[in-house]
Amino acid sequence: MDVIIPPPGEVINKRLIDTLPGGKIGTVQRALFAAPQGGSMVDKSTSNLEHFIIRQQRLHPEATGEFSSLFSNITFASKIISREVSKAGLVEILGMTGKTNVQGEAVQKLDAFAQETIVKIMMRGGTLCVMASEEQETVIPVPEPYTRGKYVLVFDPLDGSSNIDANVSIGTLFGIYRRKTISTGECTPSDVLQPAKSLVAAGYIVYGSSTMLVYTTGQGVHGFTLDPSVGEFLLSHEEIEIPKRGSIYSCNEANFPLWSEGVRRYVADFKAKPERQAKSRYIGSLVADFHRTLLYGGIFLYPRDKRYPTGKLRLLYEAGPLSFLAQQAGGRGSDGVKPIVDIVPDKVHQRTSLFIGSEEDVLEAEDYIKRFGDSL
């Protein structure tokens, strides 16, 4: 096996070390990996996303660079969306009626803008054969004369969009699959309708007090913060691991009367145990609620209820990619009965119940549902 040894002071990926012979870092390699000044081995000020991805690509000698190119197109689109999100309030003021801006251009709704930006950039990237988005009823095939690639992109261009006017964090969610049909022809529904465990990569961008991109390719979960002064995502959170249990529960508690007995009891007991020191947090933007859960632990739940009997959140581009991420970070995503990553979607906009976050908290929710039932 080829061992890739990064130059001194470079980013060290724990999973990369695990691939070294014997799964351990040797004395010579440790010396090579060590930061010149001691302390952190990661020089965050100069570790950008592109650099990080190229390093991960070197772990796969068979890689053609197509995936790296796909990923750099996603980050490019996210920077454009981030720019637009950050001036959303300004556009309202300068746009007067909200219909035209100072240049006389139409002011689009941000979710339509995000959708168009992603589709335009990804369509010409040459790495995809089909896309599926929350904002479009049917799948979006890459037509001739564009070059078709071997990947499939599923995405929610702007999640939490009802929060935009209140300046609350919103986000973009994405998942990348490899197409199943080996051909350069058109994709089939089976290329899109894959379970989240088949994802090649998944991630999100949260447009908050700063813009952050968090992603996994199955080799750990890593977070990058956009430095607007240089226009680059810099490594800020390497190897994120979700705590095994947390004290935060996150749900729209106004739906309490609409939930099943199992879910009502779970939430009531979560709050009741004094040793737990429970805290309630709910932003109402899935990406932002998930991001907090990933960093602090606890559980986010949007169970099925009397209003949404099959759940509100979407399997393919919301629950699926986030459950894959949670699992990669040592957490769990469930529909209350089974792992979300195992569910094979029947349709693009299929909905699901979602319980996601710290492994022990999600397992406990599953246990309540088993014991007290999930009928509405």
Ligand code: AHG
């Ligand atoms: P979107 O803005 O993409 O349609 O998603 C909204 C979702 C999700 O972001 C959030 O977790 C949930 O809707 C909030 O729903 P409630 O307003 O019912 O709590």
Ligand code: MN
């Ligand atoms: Mn959404």
Ligand code: MN
């Ligand atoms: Mn959306």
